[in-house]
Amino acid sequence: MSLDPERARAWFALGVGPLWVLRDEAQTYAAADPRAVPAAGSARAEAIAALGWDELQRAVAECTACALARTRTQTVFGVGDRRARWMFVGEAPGAEEDAKGEPFVGQAGRLLDNMLASIGLSRSGQGDRSVYIANVLKCRPPGNRNPEPGEVALCEPFLRRQVELVNPRVIVVMGRFAVQCLLNTDASIASLRGRVHEIEVAGRRVPAVVTYHPAYLLRNLADKAKSWADLCLAREVYERAAAAA
Ligand code: URA
Numbered sequence: 001m002s003l004d005p006e007r008a009r010a011w012f013a014l015g016v017g018p019l020w021v022l023r024d025e026a027q028t029y030a031a032a033d034p035r036a037v038p039a040a041g042s043a044r045a046e047a048i049a050a051l052g053w054d055e056l057q058r059a060v061a062e063c064t065a066c067a068l069a070r071t072r073t074q075t076v077f078g079v080g081d082r083r084a085r086w087m088f089v090g091e092a093p094g095a096e097e098d099a100k101g102e103p104f105v106g107q108a109g110r111l112l113d114n115m116l117a118s119i120g121l122s123r124s125g126q127g128d129r130s131v132y133i134a135n136v137l138k139c140r141p142p143g144n145r146n147p148e149p150g151e152v153a154l155c156e157p158f159l160r161r162q163v164e165l166v167n168p169r170v171i172v173v174m175g176r177f178a179v180q181c182l183l184n185t186d187a188s189i190a191s192l193r194g195r196v197h198e199i200e201v202a203g204r205r206v207p208a209v210v211t212y213h214p215a216y217l218l219r220n221l222a223d224k225a226k227s228w229a230d231l232c233l234a235r236e237v238y239e240r241a242a243a244a245a
Helices: 007-014 023-032 041-048 053-061 096-099 106-119 149-166 176-183 215-221 221-244
Strands: 088-092 132-134 170-174 198-200 204-211
Touching: 023 088, 023 149, 041 149, 053 096, 053 149, 088 149, 088 176, 106 215, 132 149, 149 176, 149 198, 170 176, 170 221, 176 198, 176 204, 204 221
Parallel strands: 088 132, 088 170, 170 204
Antiparallel strands: 198 204
């Protein structure tokens, strides 16, 4: 299927996103509306939902669906045990992650590692200590700007497939963009934290706890205590899930 700019603009004017984004067409969509949101349940999302780990990682590495492909050094897929009991989800790679190809390796990452250690988890942990870490976006937004809605929509199927494949017992959702993507709400972190949410993963409801993003905590030290309370809540949720398993 080829798509000329005129037709792309017409699709977006109708509020219908691309069904499939081919390499050559990505720029056409971006030119028509860089913030355009592809239709949920699109053929592209369905194709991604059928991929295994290695195919998924390759699809991410080769993705050119949005303009971030032109400015990234490399994609940042995820790190940790692919069958982890815990999953932590952040926003997008920064400069250091873009250079290394691994999520959360900068200053925010060092704080995240300490947060993980505080509840007995580590990137290389096994069994009850295992965690998988991923971001909503797999490419760095230039200048660390916020992700655009169209970028989130194009990347979301990758994250959802990662969540399905990991099949964690609990998900810790860090920051506004991960919340918007996984919980589908614009509500504030303050209003969502302190209770247990659910994320539907392949027909199963996975408990999720919302907390502040580590980069936010670096700027707002007073909220670290709240984040500690969130991690304790997540730990309780995990222990309940583990006892029931
Ligand atoms: N912030 C994120 O959300 N993810 C990273 O990988 C690094 C910083």
